[in-house]
Amino acid sequence: MADNVQIDNNDFVLSTEEKKQCLRQMAKKNRKILYVYERSLESDSGYDYKEYLKSLVLYATTSNNLFRGGLVNVIINLHSILQNDLEYAEIKKLVYENANYLSYFLKKTKESE
Secondary structure: OOOOOEEEOOEEEOOHHHHHHHHHHHHHHHHHHHHHHHHHOOOOOOOOHHHHHHHHHHHHHHHHHHOOOOOHHHHHHHHHHHHOOOOHHHHHHHHHHHHHHHHHHHHHHHHOO
16 A cells, blocks of 8 residues: 555545555455465465455455445355365355455446545
């Protein structure tokens, strides 16, 4: 994020470009979930998808504040993966739902320019 983030009534205000950058970063992290999950199934990989998801939930929750609550569905899906022992197909479904939602939100942000 840029150094020129504005604060308005104790809320951070991002420029449109900063919002797009944040959404792109979140989409990239979201896509990586399936890779990390698959690697975490390998006993000697050192990957732990639950730990990765914890950091992603934190990122999404913080971003949600910056987007005035617009990312709640993404957070719910991430939290569902984190808190439940889901099968690969169920995780994949939630990851793709998030990808679609983030893509829509990015498009909506671009249109508001």
